[in-house]
Amino acid sequence: MWSSPIYIDHGGRTLLRRSRYVLVIPLQNREFLFVNTFTGAILFGPEEILRILNGVNPEQETSEEVSALVSQGFLTELSPKEETEKAFKSLESIQSLHRDHTLFALIPTYDCNMRCDYCYVSSVFTRDEPWLQRKMTHSQVDAAFKAMETLNPHTRAPIHLLGGEPLISSNYELIEYILTRGTRCDKSFIIVTNGLESSLFLPLLLESKITSLQITVDGIEEIHNRRKKRADGTGSFCQIVESIDQLAEAGFTVYVRVNIDHSTVRTLPSFMEFAHEKGWDQRDNMIYLSPVRHHTPGGCYNFMHNLKKEDLQFLLGDEVLRDVFLRGLGPIAQKLGFVDKWLPQMSYCRSYLSQTWFDPFGDIYLCTDTLGNKEEAVGTYYPEVTFNERFNQWKERTIFNMKSCRHCRYAMICGGGCGNYAAQTKGDLLKPDCEFSNQAVDVYYPLFGKMIQGERKRTQENIPGE
Numbered sequence: 452m453w454s455s456p457i458y459i460d461h462g463g464r465t466l467l468r469r470s471r472y473v474l475v476i477p478l479q480n481r482e483f484l485f486v487n488t489f490t491g492a493i494l495f496g497p498e499e500i501l502r503i504l505n506g507v508n509p510e511q512e513t514s515e516e517v518s519a520l521v522s523q524g525f526l527t528e529l530s531p532k533e534e535t536e537k538a539f540k541s542l543e544s545i546q547s548l549h550r551d552h553t554l555f556a557l558i559p560t561y562d563c564n565m566r567c568d569y570c571y572v573s574s575v576f577t578r579d580e581p582w583l584q585r586k587m588t589h590s591q592v593d594a595a596f597k598a599m600e601t602l603n604p605h606t607r608a609p610i611h612l613l614g615g616e617p618l619i620s621s622n623y624e625l626i627e628y629i630l631t632r633g634t635r636c637d638k639s640f641i642i643v644t645n646g647l648e649s650s651l652f653l654p655l656l657l658e659s660k661i662t663s664l665q666i667t668v669d670g671i672e673e674i675h676n677r678r679k680k681r682a683d684g685t686g687s688f689c690q691i692v693e694s695i696d697q698l699a700e701a702g703f704t705v706y707v708r709v710n711i712d713h714s715t716v717r718t719l720p721s722f723m724e725f726a727h728e729k730g731w732d733q734r735d736n737m738i739y740l741s742p743v744r745h746h747t748p749g750g751c752y753n754f755m756h757n758l759k760k761e762d763l764q765f766l767l768g769d770e771v772l773r774d775v776f777l778r779g780l781g782p783i784a785q786k787l788g789f790v791d792k793w794l795p796q797m798s799y800c801r802s803y804l805s806q807t808w809f810d811p812f813g814d815i816y817l818c819t820d821t822l823g824n825k826e827e828a829v830g831t832y833y834p835e836v837t838f839n840e841r842f843n844q845w846k847e848r849t850i851f852n853m854k855s856c857r858h859c860r861y862a863m864i865c866g867g868g869c870g871n872y873a874a875q876t877k878g879d880l881l882k883p884d885c886e887f888s889n890q891a892v893d894v895y896y897p898l899f900g901k902m903i904q905g906e907r908k909r910t911q912e913n914i915p916g917e
C-alpha cells in the first residue's frame with residue numbers, strides 16, 4: 452500500500468503530495484518502476500525517487516527532480532478527493548474515443564468440426580444436434596449488416612467471422628453469401644478458423660477482402676493432437692499445418708496462435724524449431740503464444756490462470772520464446788500503459804462498449820464467455836434490432852458507475868474487472884472483479900519492468916565505451 456499523504460513545502464509556495472494513482476513496483480538492483488495509472492506515465496528509477504515521492508528529507512530535492520515528477524503526475528498539489536474528481540472529469544472528455552460498437556463479429560453457426568479441450572464455447576457441444584447445426588439464414592445476414600450500419604456506420608474495423616467454425620464445407624454457400632455481401636459494401640474480414648477445411652474456401656477468400664486469418668496450433672504434433680481433436684476424435688495437426696502454409700503462400704496474412712498452459716510450456720522450444728523449419732518465424736509477427744484463459748476470474752485478461760511464475764521465467768529466459776510470448780501479451784501491455792498511445796480504461800474489456808456478436812439465432816451478445824446462453828443475450832438483430840435490460844446493465848458497467856472502482860487507484864488500468872465472472876460468482880453484473888489488478892501488481896508490471904531493464908542492460912553492453 453502507498454504511504455499516507457506527506458506534504459512537501461517548497462519555499463512555502465506549493466504543497467505537493469504523492470498522487471493517489473502512483474504504483475511503485477520493486478525491480479532488480481534496487482531499481483523501481485513508477486506508474487501513474489491516471490496519466491499513464493511510466494518511470495524507471497532508483498530509491499531516491501521513492502524518497503522524493505514520500506517526502507522524506509524534502510530539503511535535499513532539486514527543483515528539476517520535483518518538476519519532472521509533477522509534470523508526469525507523480526506529485527500533485529491536489530488532495531486525493533480533488534485528484535479523483537479531476538481524473539473523472541477528464542475521462543468524460545475522452546469517453547467518445549472509446550466508440551460504441553466498433554468491433555462486429557458474426558457467428559454463422561456454433562457447430563464445429565473439431566472438439567478442442569478448452570474451447571471457449573465448449574458448453575454448446577452438449578446441446579442437441581438441431582441447435583448446434585443451426586446456421587444464419589440469408590435474411591439474418593442481411594439483418595446483421597443492416598444492424599452494423601445502424602449501430603456504427605463509421606467503423607473501419609474489419610468484421611470478425613468466428614464460430615463454432617466458420618469455414619466448414621456445409622457452410623460454403625453461407626460464407627460465400629456473407630463475404631460477397633461484405634465485399635459489396637466495402638467491408639473487410641478477419642477470419643478465426645481452425646483451418647481444417649479452409650482449402651475448400653481458398654478461391655472464395657481470394658476474391659474477398661480478408662485482412663487476416665487466425666489459426667491455432669497448440670504446439671508440437673503430439674501435444675496438439677491430444678488437445679485439438681477433430682469431431683471424430685482423430686488428430687488435426689498435419690491438416691492444419693498444411694492449411695497455414697497454403698494460406699500464407701496464397702498471400703494471406705495468417706496469425707498462428709499457440710495456446711499454452713503449464714503442461715505445454717516446456718515443449719515450446721521444439722515447436723519453435725518446427726516453426727523455424729516451416730519459415731513461419733520469418734514472417735512478420737506470424738506466431739504468438741496465448742495462455743488458455745476463459746471462464747476464470749479476470750476473464751479474457753487472466754493470462755496467469757493456467758501458468759505458474761516459473762513458466763514465465765522459462766518463457767522469458769529463451770530469446771525465441773520471449774519474443775512470441777511478449778507478442779501474445781500485447782493486450783496486457785496495452786492495458787497497463789506499455790504502449791505509445793495509452794488511453795485510460797473506463798471498462799475492462801470490449802464487451803461493454805464495442806464488441807458486438809451476432810449469432811445464428813438472431814441474438815446479440817457482448818461477452819465471449821456468454822455466447823449461446825440465450826438468457827445472457829443483450830438483444831436481437833433479427834427480425835429487428837432490440838436491446839434488453841441486460842444490455843443496459845453492461846453499459847452501466849464502467850468505473851463511472853461502480854462505487855468501489857471510482858475510488859480505486861487501479862481504476863484506469865483495470866476498468867472494473869470481468870463482468871461475466873462477477874455476474875456468475877456474485878450474482879451482480881455491477882460488482883467489481885479485482886483479479887486483473889492483483890495480477891498486474893504481482894506479475895505483469897514486474898514482468899514488463901524486468902524485461903525493459905534487461906533490454907536496457909543489453910543495449911548498454913553493446914554500446915562501445917559504455
Ligand code: SF4
Pocket residue numbers: 850855856857859860861862863865866867868883884885888889
Ligand atoms: S475491479 Fe477492483 S481493482 Fe478493478 S477498479 Fe474496481 S475495485 Fe479497483
Ligand code: SF4
Pocket residue numbers: 746749750751752799800801802817818819820821868869870871872
Ligand atoms: S466480460 Fe469481458 S473479460 Fe469477462 S469473459 Fe466477457 S469478454 Fe471476457
